[in-house]
Amino acid sequence: MKNAKIIYLIVISLFTLLLASCIPGSAQPIGGWAGTTVHDNTIYVGSRDGRVMAINASSEEMQWSYHVTEPSGGMGCGPAVVSAAITTPIVDGDFVYIGTYSGKVLALNTTARSQNPYLPEEPQDRYHEWETPIGTDARNNAIVADLVINDDVIYVSSSDGRVYSLRKDFGDQVKKSGILDEKHSKLWTSPVIEDDTLYVSTFDGHIYALSAETLELLEWSFKLEAGFASSPVICEDTDTMFLGSFDRHLYAVKIGSDVLEWRFPEEPAGNWFWASPVVNEGIVYAGCLDGTLYAIDAQTREKLWEFESKDQRGKPSSIVSPPVLIDNLLIAANEAGNVYVIDPETGEGERIKNRENGDKSTINDQIRASFCAHEGLVYIRGEHNRLYVVDIDKRKVSWDFSLSIEE
């Protein structure tokens, strides 16, 4: 019977271990994939440990940081451990705006904080900073999608399935929409605005049009069988929006029309079109989680070219971040940490090499966050909490910066 007891103890221990460890990553903090923004020679980025950071692009030194992390309940296997700054910072005037996983929108005064980096990590009224919880139960209203600013209003997609509008100057809530996705009760995609109308894609396969002023539903909406994985992107010339779906297709939907414009490809791709596409001069550039970047004619749906990104073993690696255009070049990055410079006309691409890490990949890190390009440089936040600046002309990593700060 001694053996029986030992086996019984092993079973219990294994189960306890299993519960403690859960699935990979679930016991980790919600790091998010806040991207980068460059404004007035300053790089703004959300770190994986919940900070908004401002870094001087010339001196490569940190100007200030603001810790937004706070515990949001639940144990290792619960939904959320730590709520980080999950949206890409948006700069408008003297302020940087960010949404947090704990359901708050923050406005921080960039000038005041640059001049006094030791300002307390709480909004300062004297500098017109503010913090607004979203909805009645902000802790459960995680803000996952990037904020949208239009004139004096900030639009926020919330995990309670609603869109909120806030006054940019004081953060007061102006309006809120009804619940747009009853089935999932969450909105993880950003709205897009055109001509006083807000367009929102949902996990239950709807595209809704809302009045930007009242956030009331307008007459037109579009329904698809599968849910939408990405935020829509609008081509203003043709009033067409492009967005990816969980059914492994990219869709083109004409605003106001009930008929689908087109879907790409004919047969489902290898995985979801997770990242929002980029539209330029009648061409849609869409990255897929199967590792391929497609160039598609926005009018005809014709595939112009495709470019397969690889990892260090030569296998396809997911494209999670949207590509960006800079100086008539298309920059794409894959999860394996490779950055590519691609000719948008021909689709011929070149991987940026890095001899310092034995050329395993462009950066020795995973790339999931959206990145930005400015004056020949691309600013990328890696999943190991590091900022990388890639010089496109010189085809090399110019410098990098740790976003981890010891308390």
Next chain:
Amino acid sequence: MSFVEIWHLIIGNPILNVLIVLSHVLFGRFGLAIIALTIIVRLVSWPLNRRQLKSTKAMQDMQPKLQELQKKYGKNKQKLQQEMMKLYKEAGVNPLGCLWPMLIQFPIWIALYQAIMNALATTPEHLLNLARHLYSWEMVSQAIPLSSQFLGLDLGQTALQAGALGLLLAIIVGGTMWVQQKMTTAPSVDPRQESTQRMTTLMMPLMFGFFTLMFPSGLALYWAVSNIIGIVTQYFVTGGWGYLKFRSPFGQR
């Protein structure tokens, strides 16, 4: 190929995708899908379960003889152990028989547990991670992301966050686990072992009741359904409530 990749290829991904298809077929109700998959897994693992239950039944039938041995050799532990092993051998019963099937089934339970956690995709990072494990079946594409609402519960939230309903779920999980354990745990003839068993029978349901409060309700639903199926099959296979009504002579002292 790493162990993790093989694990997902052979066990993890099939269970996850079947769970998602079931959710689509069962009116988009993920809760129903969890119940259905738990039943399917129980059916598939029935041969192992049956062996386990038979072993339990055999142990149950041997109790009077074991008590006799206890009375006879109570003061001589070594002799008692020898006689007990002899008795097990004569009856063709392996006292570990009810534990090995449990160990063999363990990978299936882990995969089921992972499938529920993966499919719920409660955070954006989990949702992105889910993309790596899905088949290109149309039904899977149309079902994603899953709705986590079921009977007033958000299966992605912890029972603690769900309030009164969550508390009820914790009581059901703990209660059903206690009943199942009482039905299957043969009382020991050794007073010290009996005391340990009693502690375990009480601690496990309490632990799982506590876990229910702290983990997503979808997992708690799976535990509750699994326990209830266990009780029902145990009842019909062994022809009753097993040791639930059994009173140990040592408990009467």
